[in-house]
Amino acid sequence: MRKLFITAAVVLAGLGLAGCNSQIPVASTYPMKTQRTMQAAQHWGVLADDVAAQVAKALDDRVELRLLAIDVKPETEGPFAEVFRELLRSRLVYEGLQVADRDEGQLVLRYKVQVVKHGSRFQRTPPGLLTLLGAGVAVSRDLGADAIYAAGAGGLLADVAVGHLAPHSAHEVVVTSGLVWHNRFVTHSSDIYYINDADSGHYGTALAPVADEDMKPYASRPMGVTNN
Numbered sequence: 001m002r003k004l005f006i007t008a009a010v011v012l013a014g015l016g017l018a019g020c021n022s023q024i025p026v027a028s029t030y031p032m033k034t035q036r037t038m039q040a041a042q043h044w045g046v047l048a049d050d051v052a053a054q055v056a057k058a059l060d061d062r063v064e065l066r067l068l069a070i071d072v073k074p075e076t077e078g079p080f081a082e083v084f085r086e087l088l089r090s091r092l093v094y095e096g097l098q099v100a101d102r103d104e105g106q107l108v109l110r111y112k113v114q115v116v117k118h119g120s121r122f123q124r125t126p127p128g129l130l131t132l133l134g135a136g137v138a139v140s141r142d143l144g145a146d147a148i149y150a151a152g153a154g155g156l157l158a159d160v161a162v163g164h165l166a167p168h169s170a171h172e173v174v175v176t177s178g179l180v181w182h183n184r185f186v187t188h189s190s191d192i193y194y195i196n197d198a199d200s201g202h203y204g205t206a207l208a209p210v211a212d213e214d215m216k217p218y219a220s221r222p223m224g225v226t227n228n
Helices: 002-021 041-061 079-094 129-135 153-162 197-202 214-220
Strands: 070-074 107-118 122-124 163-169 171-180 184-195
Touching: 041 079, 041 171, 079 107, 079 184, 079 197, 107 214, 153 184, 184 197
Parallel strands: 070 107
Antiparallel strands: 107 171, 122 163, 171 184
16 A cells, blocks of 8 residues: 555656646746935935046046036936036036036036836845844844844744835836937946835836737737647
């Protein structure tokens, strides 16, 4: 009887493996990464510093452009775009560059802001993160898979209660800037940040998603799958 049971188990396992070979790939997410949240005017200044530094470095390599005046032109409107323009002007002047008070049409530094709103999402944090913090052992960030830590009872319960799920903002902002001379980019960069949902109005209206009706002409027909 036992031999019959073992034989049946082996056969079923083999069938299971054969079935697995015919399945479609399982969806997986990207490895856990960090992304900064922009939530203060000081953070806008940090971005302006970075953009101005990129422009200064590019012009150091292009001596013939160094003395040309730079027009700073936002391509979107809103509180962020207005403040960012003045921050950029200040940083560019600090870098020793020529910045035009009125448009002169020599060098143009353009930037635009795009707001993206996602559906409800959750970020799965590394197991044990809440345990580690709750135990008062240390404050650790970006724990790797091999991180070793002590577990406290309070933190362990919190881990179980939330299932290692941490909600975050549904809004992201993409800030793209480019220095243009004679219809050619001298610099071009895009930076992506999370923003607080309540602050999204500072950056503009979120891009409209594509409506289902608009996607119908591109919808594919059902595809049959046969096992060979």
